[in-house]
Amino acid sequence: MLALVLEKTKQLNLRPVELDETVGDHDVRIRIHTVGICGSDVHYYQHGRIGPFVVKEPMILGHEASGIVEEVGAAVTHLKPGDRVCMEPGIPDPNSRATRLGIYNLDPQVRFWATPPIHGCLRPTVVHPAPFTFKIPDNVSFAEAAMVEPLAVGMHAANKAAIRPGDVAVVIGAGPIGMVTALAALAGGASSIVIADVQQPKLDLAATLGPITPVNVSRQNLKDAVDAATDGWGADVVFEASGNARAAAAVFEPLCPGGRVVFIGMPNEPIAYDVVGASVKEARVEHVFRYAHVYPRALALMHSGKIDVKPLITDAFSFEESIEAFDFATHMPARSVKAQIVLQQ
Numbered sequence: 001m002l003a004l005v006l007e008k009t010k011q012l013n014l015r016p017v018e019l020d021e022t023v024g025d026h027d028v029r030i031r032i033h034t035v036g037i038c039g040s041d042v043h044y045y046q047h048g049r050i051g052p053f054v055v056k057e058p059m060i061l062g063h064e065a066s067g068i069v070e071e072v073g074a075a076v077t078h079l080k081p082g083d084r085v086c087m088e089p090g091i092p093d094p095n096s097r098a099t100r101l102g103i104y105n106l107d108p109q110v111r112f113w114a115t116p117p118i119h120g121c122l123r124p125t126v127v128h129p130a131p132f133t134f135k136i137p138d139n140v141s142f143a144e145a146a147m148v149e150p151l152a153v154g155m156h157a158a159n160k161a162a163i164r165p166g167d168v169a170v171v172i173g174a175g176p177i178g179m180v181t182a183l184a185a186l187a188g189g190a191s192s193i194v195i196a197d198v199q200q201p202k203l204d205l206a207a208t209l210g211p212i213t214p215v216n217v218s219r220q221n222l223k224d225a226v227d228a229a230t231d232g233w234g235a236d237v238v239f240e241a242s243g244n245a246r247a248a249a250a251v252f253e254p255l256c257p258g259g260r261v262v263f264i265g266m267p268n269e270p271i272a273y274d275v276v277g278a279s280v281k282e283a284r285v286e287h288v289f290r291y292a293h294v295y296p297r298a299l300a301l302m303h304s305g306k307i308d309v310k311p312l313i314t315d316a317f318s319f320e321e322s323i324e325a326f327d328f329a330t331h332m333p334a335r336s337v338k339a340q341i342v343l344q345q
């Protein structure tokens, strides 16, 4: 089958790949419809590695996908051919200690699409475990369903923050993950969000998504803006979604006493963690790595209309334009948030 293959750093090919995939009793075969391009895909393309994960052999990219069920295994009961679905890209060992503890996203044996050496989903079909394949509500499009993957990260972060009704939250970074984190926090009960970035077009878009105040930190101080919005008390929750080391080092500044911080972004270098800044506020600090069983709730929020990701889907490319799409995503214009590759019309 034709697939988008990362041969090595900075070399992509749309070329035939031999994949021998049989549908086991608990599997489904899915015809891929839409695949979102993630920052991690672009990072592998440009740098060939993310932390300990190194591309050593050609690897198919893509992990944010929706599609149509083509074939189901003998033991599959909740899906049938023709069903519209989206897929959770990380498959843990069901018998692992992490899985039994309910933290399967942390299973060291997890096989995650487009994380070396596991092939991703930028190809016509995939075989996937049915328990990690979710039916899409009728009023949710394939494009929106391919956004469930990044949205799941934002929802996991909102869960970790233990959002309470009326919280004021800060989101640092207005990229796709920052945007979906803001939406997840609002859906979870936050009364308002202050979102920080340096790209004005992204901030302008964020401001249209709900009670979200944009702060351009290239010309405005974040703490001052949060103080103005909270009578000087600070934000109940601060989400770090920029992955910028300097921004990450300053997370405790806009936080209220007793507040919560969630680190989502992964800075390329170690950050200057402000222990004293955290101590004097008794900050509760959380970290996230992907998500665990968030898809059904993400789809439910899309179905009910409480979360609308459509404004975040800014650019679409055909499968034939995949390499062009990745070059576009590598030099993403400030107005763009999420680019997707559409494999079928």
Ligand code: ZN
Binding pocket: 038, 039, 040, 063, 064, 149, 150
């Ligand atoms: Zn992703």
